[in-house]
Amino acid sequence: MAKLQTVQEFVTAYLKHVKAGMSPSTLKTYTKNLKPFLERFHNRCFSDLEPFEIEEYFDQVKLKQDGSEKAPDTIRLLMTAFENLQKWGIENKQLQERVAPRMKKPKGRRRERLPNERERELLLRAASPAFRLVYKALRQSGCRPNEMARAMIADLVTFDDSRMVVLSDHKTAKKTGEARRIPVGEKLGALIDASIGDRTEGPLFLSPRGSPWTAATLSKTFYRLRKRLNLADDLVLYLTRHEHATQVYSKTKDIHATARALGHSSIQTTQRYVKDNVEELTTNQDCVE
Structure with missing residues (x-):
């Protein structure tokens, strides 16, 4: 060089x-x-x-x-x-030494809560039909927004009568060496079918203008909705993954199954997504004699 x-x-x-x-x-x-x-x-x-x-x-x-x-x-x-x-x-021996010392990076935001029922209802009621579909699909699938934005009709495949979205390019592909496989259950399938209609190619979900979504446009759309509804600033689109993780773990009590649902290679990462269910904690406490 x-x-x-x-x-x-x-x-x-x-x-x-x-x-x-x-x-x-x-x-x-x-x-x-x-x-x-x-x-x-x-x-x-x-x-x-x-x-x-x-x-x-x-x-x-x-x-x-x-x-x-x-x-x-x-x-x-x-x-x-x-x-x-x-x-x-x-x-690569292009620099003999650092030009600047190591910098102290700010800590990333911790997402400590989930949207409540009222907030979800307001968001869904105010959203366009196109965003409502993809927002519901994000909650139902636990996908990262960029995964759902990139998912194409060609990525929707059938294995043994069960459908699945298979993405070869995803966040942990290099670490795991495997494709991201997103199961398509009845509820997610209905959302995908409603979005695709009679189309045979292109993205699974389209914006109101008929153009492909990106992670950025999904986040900006959510941000505008949140501002219009005067909802709390700590509500972000990525919380759909936290909602999914919390509900899956609440029903299965299996952190490994929850990690697979999110496409995580480490359960330590998954544990940060699962939020405490206060009602469940109360019930568990009352079990003590």
Whole structure:
């Protein structure tokens, strides 16, 4: 590899590395999170950047246009993208040493509660028919929003009279080496069939305009609904996975089955998704003689 000099050259080479060894969704994430760094320093020599410049950059990039601070998860992603770019440069002998010391990343948000019945009813009543279908499907399946957005009619297959959505490109594909298999039960199947209608190709779910959903457009649609209804800011679309996990575990009492339902490779991850059921805890307490 020729010696890299400018930030532009570093970012281009690093994204080429990401593209070769990681999923398209990972490439998209790194491209997005390195974009502001590239725009700020593109023609600068990477090795000449000073720690105070990197600190000033993150002080600026962590803020929204209105001056408020971005979500901790967003800031973590921006920092992680820079850290991994710098680490890659050192490992490939393009940098002799770090240009900035390790940064303390903000802790990610912990999702401690689930939507209540009133909140779900308000969201479903205010949603467009297209979003209502995909929102229900997310709760029913436990899928990640980007999995449901990418799922195509061609991914819907039948095994022994049972339908299943099979995704080869998914978040844990590299770790598990296996496709993500999402069972399609009666309720999820009805939602998928209502969405597909007489279509024979394309995404399982389409936006109100007939275009494919993305994880970003799904989240933005949920955000607009939440704001319009004046619901709490801690309600996010990703809680559909937490709802699914909590209900599956509540019925099965099997953390391994719950992990398989979510496509997790570790039950430690799954345990963070399962929320306590207060009524169940009370019943268990009353069992003590």
